[in-house]
Structure formats: structure tokens, C-alpha cells
Amino acid sequence: MNLPVSKTKDIITVMLIDDHPVVLDGYCRLLDKTPGIKVVAKASDGETACELYQKHLPDVAILDLNMPGIGGLETLRRIRAKNPEARILVFTMHDSATLILRLMEAGAMGYITKQSGVKQMVDAVREVAKGNLFVDPKYIPSLMRWRTNPPDDPIRSLSVREFQLFQLLAEGHSVIEIAEILSISPKTAGVHHTNIMKKLDVQNTVQLVRLAIQQGIIQP
Known part of the structure; x- marks a missing residue:
């Protein structure tokens, strides 16, 4: 299922999925204040996220992994199952090259941690909205090593x-x-x-x- 082009060509529509109200509301305000980005939906659990995603079809979904209910990885799988071209940016506390690779295999297009600054979040949203992969730059060296010389994992x-x-x-x-x-x-x-x-x-x-x-x- 192809995602529709945003009604306003220059606006990137975003959905936030996180079970922490402070994180959800804080990043909603920050992104809404960013020129060219508009938050169109928020969800605090995976089941609700899947329903709201189908309703709003955002350009980018920003997804936390640790949530009640079906959790982040299953949320990612379900959204992608119905919308193979969905652009999902994972935003998590986890700091793991192994996890990044598995999430990319599952269809995620971006990965940043909750230690990232607002600028990196905005950069990630814009790149993922274009259909580009975006990974926190600090992981690039380790991911390159994994690709060229996979560890015994x-x-x-x-x-x-x-x-x-x-x-x-x-x-x-x-x-x-x-x-x-x-x-x-x-x-x-x-x-x-x-x-x-x-x-x-x-x-x-x-x-x-x-x-x-x-x-x-x-x-x-």
C-alpha cells in the first residue's frame, strides 16, 4: 500500500508512539514548532498505534520499543504488514548494534536513541520521510565492522x-x-x-x- 502524498506538499506528517507522557508531549511540542513538520497523531501503546496509523497514514512514525501490550517490535511488524512502504523511525533507550540490524531487517528505516538531541531527531525525521535510512552516526563504525566482519553472535x-x-x-x-x-x-x-x-x-x-x-x- 503506497502512502499518500501529504496534502500540503512541504509538510512532513508525523505520528509519535511512546508510553511515557512526558516524552510524548515534549517531542510533540518540539516537532510541531519545527517548520515543515506536523504531528498528526499520538499513541501510548502498540494496538492504538496500529489503528491510528491506518487512520492518519503519516509520512513518518516515530516508535519507542518498550511499550505495554504488543510492544514496539510487533507494532513495527503489524504496521509494515499492512503498509509495506511505511517509514518508521525507532526512538529508544536501547544502545545496541545487534538490535539496530534486527530492526532494519524488520523494516525500520531509522534508529536513534533517547540521548539524541532535538536536531538529530529532526534530521532523522526529514531523512526517513525522503525514504532514506538514518542511523545515529555513533553506530556507523560498529555497523560497518559487523557488515565486513560479523562477530560470532x-x-x-x-x-x-x-x-x-x-x-x-x-x-x-x-x-x-x-x-x-x-x-x-x-x-x-x-x-x-x-x-x-x-x-x-x-x-x-x-x-x-x-x-x-x-x-x-x-x-x-
Whole structure:
């Protein structure tokens, strides 16, 4: 589904998705004050975000990863499933080259952290709106190293769906809860869980969580 051209050619429409009211309201005000950018929708959870995205079809969606409900990664997957050309900028506290690569594989077009300044946020929005990839410059050297000389990282062996379950498991969700979040059967979630444990060569949840923390997938 192609995204419609903004009614006002020079205006970039933006949707903000974050469960922290201070962040949501603060960046809404800052972006609305920026010439050429207009916030058309806000959401504090993934389910609402998916509904509002279909209603407003913004040029750029700015997405936090840590949210209640289906979470950021599943929100990204659902929006992209209905709108393959959706332009999504991930805006998160996570500081992980591994996570950047997996998010790009899932369809994200930009990645900046919450330590970024307002100028970088604006630059990222403008680049993503053009259809360009944008990654916080501090990650470029490590991403280049990963591309030319991939490290021995077991997480890279996970499929996009398995990585999604890995993140949810590390955040403390049960297999039953994950099945509900991802709208899959408990049996399917259980099969994924077994495959993840084998691929990562971990014996229990404690080891899985430790690996997720080491890779910057979740915060300790």
C-alpha cells in the first residue's frame, strides 16, 4: 500500500508512539514548532498505534520499543504488514548494534536513541520521510565492522520472528502471554521457544536474560 502524498506538499506528517507522557508531549511540542513538520497523531501503546496509523497514514512514525501490550517490535511488524512502504523511525533507550540490524531487517528505516538531541531527531525525521535510512552516526563504525566482519553472535542465527520472541522472553513474558501478544497459537509459540533455546545454546530463562542484557537487547 503506497502512502499518500501529504496534502500540503512541504509538510512532513508525523505520528509519535511512546508510553511515557512526558516524552510524548515534549517531542510533540518540539516537532510541531519545527517548520515543515506536523504531528498528526499520538499513541501510548502498540494496538492504538496500529489503528491510528491506518487512520492518519503519516509520512513518518516515530516508535519507542518498550511499550505495554504488543510492544514496539510487533507494532513495527503489524504496521509494515499492512503498509509495506511505511517509514518508521525507532526512538529508544536501547544502545545496541545487534538490535539496530534486527530492526532494519524488520523494516525500520531509522534508529536513534533517547540521548539524541532535538536536531538529530529532526534530521532523522526529514531523512526517513525522503525514504532514506538514518542511523545515529555513533553506530556507523560498529555497523560497518559487523557488515565486513560479523562477530560470532548466536543471536544472528535467529529469524526475525524468533528474535521477537527472544526479546519478549527476556522481558519476562511467558509462552502463553507471547502467544496472545503475537496472535499465534501457544503450540507455535512453544515451538519457537524450543528453537530459540537450541540456537542460543542456553539451558534456562536466566541464561537467556543474561545474554539479552549482554547484547543490549533489554536493560538490566
